[in-house]
Amino acid sequence: MKPEDQRVILDLVAYPGSAPRGTPEEVLRHFGADDGRALGLELLRGAVAERDGDQVEMALIVADRFGLSPASLEPLITLCSADWHHAHEGIVSALGALHSPAAVPALQYLADWVPEYLDYDDSRAMGVKAVWALRRTPGPEAEEALRGLLASGSGIVREAAAKGLRSRGVSESEGM
Known part of the structure; x- marks a missing residue:
């Protein structure tokens, strides 16, 4: 370009x-x-x-x-x-805007992964954005991904996933 x-x-x-x-x-x-x-x-x-x-x-x-x-x-x-x-947060936003169940595995990956250039970010902004995108994605795949993130290495992402499930009216243990 x-x-x-x-x-x-x-x-x-x-x-x-x-x-x-x-x-x-x-x-x-x-x-x-x-x-x-x-x-x-x-x-x-x-x-x-x-x-x-x-x-x-x-x-x-x-x-x-x-x-x-x-x-x-x-x-x-x-x-x-x-x-x-270095545009992974923008990728999360774009995937979230599509609201596609096909994006669920990618969003789950981005919720849990920390690229080296974002290693300084203790707030885990990218991970939380990915959880919010999953929250707005329809279908059982998104709910399953949110449940999977309850085991995340990041407490912030785990908490966001739990809130995401509650916002969907799903208990954390439902379907397990």
Whole structure:
């Protein structure tokens, strides 16, 4: 991805005290696209193919602005365990936005895994975000994943999983 491509995408981001400098229409025009979801998918697939961490972040910005297509699930799942980027929290948010039972194993993995670059985070923000995404994901698979996280090595994730089960009206031992 060229620096100009990144600039156009970054212009969509609002920073504290200022509005975004760019518009979604400018991004579409720059990339010669008419569908922002398709563009986001193309950028995600390109990031995976090129193992480009910066492009992962740019694709997630585009996906956040335009939304995700169901086809985004595959590259997002591929990115879950990739150690060549630092956008795992964004991946959690994107998977959570899809509300897909197919994302459950990836979300469970991300709830329990701590990438080296997040090792400092005692609050386990990524893990808690993944639990919240599981909480909003329909189906028994998500409930089973939440139950599985009750055995997590992190007390914060265990507590979030217990709250997630209670919010779904499921007891922690139900179905075990």
